Amino acid sequence: MSEAHEPRRTWALLLEYDGTGISGWQRQSTPERPGPVSFQALLEAAAAHLARGAHVPVTAAGRTDAGVHAAGQVAMLTLPDRYRADQLREALNFHLRPYPFVVLHAAPAPTGWNPRFSARARAYEYRILNRRPRPAMERRVWHVERKLDLDAMREGASHLLGHHDFTSFRAASCQAKSPVRTLDRLEVSREGELVVLRVEARSFLHHQVRNMAGTLVLVGEGKWRPAQVARALEARTRAAAGPTAPPDGLTLIRVEYDPDPFTPIPAPTVAG
Amino acid sequence: MSEAHEPRRTWALLLEYDGTGISGWQRQSTPERPGPVSFQALLEAAAAHLARGAHVPVTAAGRTDAGVHAAGQVAMLTLPDRYRADQLREALNFHLRPYPFVVLHAAPAPTGWNPRFSARARAYEYRILNRRPRPAMERRVWHVERKLDLDAMREGASHLLGHHDFTSFRAASCQAKSPVRTLDRLEVSREGELVVLRVEARSFLHHQVRNMAGTLVLVGEGKWRPAQVARALEARTRAAAGPTAPPDGLTLIRVEYDPDPFTPIPAPTVAG
Numbered sequence: 001m002s003e004a005h006e007p008r009r010t011w012a013l014l015l016e017y018d019g020t021g022i023s024g025w026q027r028q029s030t031p032e033r034p035g036p037v038s039f040q041a042l043l044e045a046a047a048a049h050l051a052r053g054a055h056v057p058v059t060a061a062g063r064t065d066a067g068v069h070a071a072g073q074v075a076m077l078t079l080p081d082r083y084r085a086d087q088l089r090e091a092l093n094f095h096l097r098p099y100p101f102v103v104l105h106a107a108p109a110p111t112g113w114n115p116r117f118s119a120r121a122r123a124y125e126y127r128i129l130n131r132r133p134r135p136a137m138e139r140r141v142w143h144v145e146r147k148l149d150l151d152a153m154r155e156g157a158s159h160l161l162g163h164h165d166f167t168s169f170r171a172a173s174c175q176a177k178s179p180v181r182t183l184d185r186l187e188v189s190r191e192g193e194l195v196v197l198r199v200e201a202r203s204f205l206h207h208q209v210r211n212m213a214g215t216l217v218l219v220g221e222g223k224w225r226p227a228q229v230a231r232a233l234e235a236r237t238r239a240a241a242g243p244t245a246p247p248d249g250l251t252l253i254r255v256e257y258d259p260d261p262f263t264p265i266p267a268p269t270v271a272g
Numbered sequence: 273m274s275e276a277h278e279p280r281r282t283w284a285l286l287l288e289y290d291g292t293g294i295s296g297w298q299r300q301s302t303p304e305r306p307g308p309v310s311f312q313a314l315l316e317a318a319a320a321h322l323a324r325g326a327h328v329p330v331t332a333a334g335r336t337d338a339g340v341h342a343a344g345q346v347a348m349l350t351l352p353d354r355y356r357a358d359q360l361r362e363a364l365n366f367h368l369r370p371y372p373f374v375v376l377h378a379a380p381a382p383t384g385w386n387p388r389f390s391a392r393a394r395a396y397e398y399r400i401l402n403r404r405p406r407p408a409m410e411r412r413v414w415h416v417e418r419k420l421d422l423d424a425m426r427e428g429a430s431h432l433l434g435h436h437d438f439t440s441f442r443a444a445s446c447q448a449k450s451p452v453r454t455l456d457r458l459e460v461s462r463e464g465e466l467v468v469l470r471v472e473a474r475s476f477l478h479h480q481v482r483n484m485a486g487t488l489v490l491v492g493e494g495k496w497r498p499a500q501v502a503r504a505l506e507a508r509t510r511a512a513a514g515p516t517a518p519p520d521g522l523t524l525i526r527v528e529y530d531p532d533p534f535t536p537i538p539a540p541t542v543a544g
Contacts, residue, residue: 016408069409093405102405133365133374135339136288137412 009081011239012261015039015073018100020139024066025073025199039064039073039101046095047077049107050088050158061115061255062122065207067247068198069140072104072254074115074261107261119255121184122204126197127249130190141152141194142213142249148189148195148220155226156219157186159233160212165234166205169215171244174206179236181205188216195220207244215242281353282381283360284533287311287332287345290372291519292411296338297345311336311345311373318367319349322360333387334394335526337479339519341412344376344395344526346387379533390524393456393528394476398485399521402462402533407426413466414521415472420467420492422460426499428491429458429469431505439508443479443516451508453477460488467492470525479516487514 022037027044029035040058047056061074083091089106096102112118129141130148160169160183167179185200197216199209215232218224224242232241294309299316301307312330319328333346333461355363361378368374384390401413402420432441432455439451469488471481487504490496496514506515 016405018409070407089405097406100408102408104403104405131376133288133361133376134369136372136374137290137343140409 001079001250007081008078008185009083010076010078010113011085012109012113013043013075013077013089013092013103014105014177014262015043015070015075016102016104017070017073018140019064019067019069020100022066022099024068025060025063037099039070042096042099043075043077043092043103046092047079049095050079050083050091052080059115061119062204062252064250065247068250068252070252073120074255074257075250076109076113076115105262110259110261113257113261115255117257117258118142119203120258121200121202121254122252123185123198123200123254123256124204124209125251126199126209126245128195128197128213129215129253130194130195138194140248140251142217142246143223144217146221148217149221149222150190150195152222153188153195153216153220154224156216156224156229157188157212159226159230160186164207164233165236166233168232168238168241169208169211169239171207171211172238174201176205179205181208186212201216209250210245210247211238211241211243213245213249217245218242275375279353280350281355282348282350282386283357284379284381284385285315285347285349285361285375286317286377286534287342287347288374288376289342289345290412291336291339291341292372294338294371294373296340297332297335302383306503309371311342314368314371314373315347318364319351321367322351322355322363324352328382331387333391333517334524336477336522336524337519339537340522340524342524343526346391346527346529348381348387377534382531382533385529385533387527390528390529391475392529393472393474393526395457395470395472395526395528396476396481397523397525398471398481398517399523400467400469400485401465401479402464402467407536408542410466412520412523414489415522416467416489416493418493420489421494422462422467422492424494425460425467425488425492428488428496428501429460430486431498431502436505438477438480438505440510440513441480441483442477442510443483444510446478448475448477450488451477453480458484482517482519482522483510483513483515485517485521488518490514 025039027038027041043058058075058077085106089103092103127141129135129143132145163182165179166181183201187198297311299310299312315330330347330349357378361375364375399413401407401415404417435454437451438453455473459470
């Protein structure tokens with residue numbers, strides 16, 4: 001049987017990575033023009049080892065920026081149908097060494113499924129180390145020295161919840177057609193010396209979480225009153241909102257699908 | 273006033289460090305014979321900047337091994353009495369850059385206080401990443417692939433609690449006069465993909481926590497029955513217990529004192 005007719009299989013992959021020092025998800029290199037290390041390029045290079053060196057394109061739920069981490073990024077690729085799910089995970093992880101990047105789970109992709117367009121919700125965490133000394137143990141944080149007022153941050157956050165035009169919180173580089181998004185969750189909690197923002201939406205604009213974090217920190221530091229967040233949102237111009245928080249504190253926690261490719265379909269129960 | 277007569281002050285320091293790639297607490301170098309980087313040498317070098325270049329000896333609650341971390345190591349040093357507590361912390365932290373090592377708190381040492389001999393209790397955490405894929409986000413873990421049986425580990429741990437001769441769990445290099453220690457706490461819990469051991473005692477033998485962790489993992493993997501932990505303890509020989517767990521998973525969490533140098537003495541209340 002020629003390679004062209006070899007059966008192929010499309011896989012959903014659950015991925016974990018530490019973005020420190022990596023240029024982000026998206027490949028910026030080509031065979032002709034090598035670029036900085038990206039998770040997409042690393043995974044495509046690992047997959048090529050399983051496809052007799054052929055290029056294997058990989059798509060993901062979201063293109064995380066340089067320095068951003070993932071505990072549950074989701075990607076898709078198609079390979080010759082020669083592997084069981086656990087063999088595929090192990091083989092990819094073998095080739096991803098020694099990068100801080102692993103496949104947590106591999107499962108056959110449902111028919112018609114796409115990691116980006118089938119996503120029903122995305123959950124991010126933004127972690128702030130809120131103390132005077134710089135971090136020695138934690139890398140995946142934004143270090144903010146001034147003691148944050150969480151009540152004020154929560155009041156500011158309440159203005160962002162729901163269905164809004166988020167133009168003020170959108171990067172100039174954002175390619176989305178519409179600036180309108182529905183923010184389903186934006187919680188602020190203190191966990192020891194950390195202040196953690198937990199956000200959820202079906203999808204986000206480029207830099208939206210980091211721009212919301214940078215703005216809420218202005219409120220927490222007392223430089224902005226909480227009501228200014230509402231005014232920034234209404235202004236519909238990037239200049240009206242606060243600065244973009246650094247990528248270090250941001251982690252893509254979870255992408256939700258229905259059905260979830262990583263949840264095995266339960267065997268049918270026999271009516272008793 | 274000559275330098276010899278300058279008033280001096282002894283400080284208690286609360287320290288945080290990530291031990292990855294560092295040779296441990298204890299200085300192994302001298303001006304004549306440079307050695308690997310240790311936290312003691314880094315802190316002494318930082319302190320020398322505040323003492324006109326004079327050598328400032330530093331002692332600590334415990335000499336953590338190479339690769340072991342601390343969220344609450346405690347140390348003592350004496351300097352010319354020219355600094356307020358917050359100035360001292362900031363100045364030391366300035367000189368500790370860029371190492372993963374910071375002073376969290378500086379406070380005047382109580383009279384007669386010693387970080388090692390005044391300690392009433394020490395608390396350690398040993399963290400295990402219990403899953404098949406290697407860690408990508410967590411560095412401060414021991415990676416154990418086989419699913420651990422926590423009930424069995426807890427049963428094994430119960431044999432170690434209390435007052436025992438811990439010779440079987442003591443490094444050959446241990447310099448303590450007596451192998452008898454009282455283990456006040458040894459709890460095993462699952463937190464997501466992590467299995468965390470929390471241990472407390474007034475003091476520990478060299479490698480005691482890592483040797484207990486290595487032994488309990490044998491139990492959790494089903495290679496040992498829980499009762500074998502009791503037999504290993506009774507044997508009073510290092511060869512009877514399990515292997516030494518790697519340093520990566522171990523963190524010195526807290527050292528307890530009474531009075532605690534880092535807790536300000538409350539102002540006397542006026543009887544009403």
